Amino acid sequence: MTIGSHLDDFHGLPAFDFPDADEAAAASSLPAPESVAWRIAVDSYDSEEQWPEAFARFLRAVDTRGVRALIVGAWSDVYETAPDAVIEALVAARDQLPSLRGLFLGDIVMEECEISWIVQSDVSPLLNAFPELEEFGVRGGNELVFPAVRHERLRALTVESGGLPAAVVRGIAAGDLPALVSLDLWLGTSEYGGDASVSDLAPILAGERLPNLRRLGLRNSEIQDEVCRALASAPVVARLEDLDISMGVLTDDGANALLAGRPLTHLKSLDLHHNYLGAAVRSRLVETLEAAGVRVDAGEGDAESDEEEDGTVWRFVAVGE
Template sequence: MVFSDHLAELYGLPAFTFPEDGAAADLPAPDAVAWRIRAGFADEDADWEQVFERFCSAVDTTRIRALIVGAWECVFDCGPDDVIEALLAARDRLPALRALFLGDIVFEESELSWITQTDVTGLLRGFPALEEFGVRGGTGLEFQALRHDSLRSLTVQTGGLPAGVVRGIGASDLPALEHLDVWLGESSYGADCETADLEGILSGTRLPRLRRLALRNSEIQDDVAAAVAAAPVAARLEVLDLSMGVLTDDGAAALLGGQPLTHLKKLDLHHHYIGEAFRQRIRQTLEPAGVEVDLDPGEADEDRDDDGTVFRYVAAGE
């Protein structure tokens, strides 16, 4: 899987890329779109902060509801620290901001695991009214434990997620959070998470309103499935997403042998390595109860070397 297209929307608003040269002709209403700010393409001499300054001069920022941070000028070599500093410096000019995505970068700009990130905690502390926050890229990513009373949706897309980020999320008090989407990734791209690191998330203690949980794109997907099957948080979920990873019959057996999942509205397991027998058992157990089960597009590809060793892959690594 690669990101071939930029975000089409954020916060229910269509995405619109602000012209790098700051041209103000034919701009949409400030609150009608999710504004994408990116740099170094139409104007190779402009850095992200310069484009953002032009944006703030051309648009009534007091009405902006959603911002998308596209590529900054050195995504391979440096994180978005200057971007974050610019956003925080402008926070008083963005009183209506409710959604922010950091790193809307497609493969033509950078592969997923080449994106350099940083500590994103300051953005959440600096914008206490944010309801949606997303970040793409795991290299250098940090997430410190915090309390945020407004956040309803948190998305972390990586090909390899540091365990400290997982623990930081799990240790955060997020009383309004309804949707959590975490891409764990694989060890060759920096993932070092173990199921014990998920304890804070799976207990649900600090996430009382969580209803949609995605722990996906993992090379330890079987272990994650087993942990979720016994987790307190599972009983109040409406959607459980364990897709995009290396989920095999072992993980399927753990889900079937754990607490009942018939209360779910949807179970998403697409991109998997589950055999036909277990696929049928999952469908026969859950679909009669009204659970939507996504097991498509069937088994993901796997490779074997000359001695028969099997290689399986997450959907989004490099």
């Protein structure tokens, strides 16, 4: 599976594409500033207009004092150019965006650039520049830098990748995010830079760093069984409402560890679609939790293994390259 479509909505608002320079829409034809999540993008290959130029047009055309959510789409040459100029433009405009509460960096689909080829950068300046931000998302782990930061207001953090560097996981785990309710990490595979281990997740699993966490996603991982074995005894699970371990290489070993660990019957939902579970274990997991009122998405055995002639079995995360 790859990411084939842009975000339809973000931060509770429908996504709206700010017109490109050729369309030159009049301000009167644009939606109210606060009514949409504004997506600003340029061609990802040899664009005639650079992203900061498109953003400057946006600042002139829209009363940005009311803008609540921004989606950064493709910038030019995303496969080889970090979004430093994008980040600098956003930071420079912080005083013009007093109502900004949601920001997503890298809403880029496979036709523009595969997820693991998106070149990212240090995103901490964005969090530092917007202290009122409530939701932040970033796509792409290549060269991504996410040091430990303190942010008083952030409630939702999503990092989507085909391979998340251990340094990024450690930075997020060491952050001081007292308001965070939802954390979603796509750990990915070592083939695309995903070298994080369960030990890097320890501060998150211990439940001490994120006192208000209620939704946790640790997914799209080739070490999904190891993650599940750690979750089985993780203190943080006791106060979660929603747990997402989907999109990864989850086998019977990981599922059995969850069933034998801390009770999950207090959860509102458990998502583990795209997995490699046998029918018996899948049924046992679903029946056990649904009997307690937990909504379970266990998929339908949609993940398929590849087997070599020598008997080697290959299993894949949902989103890699």
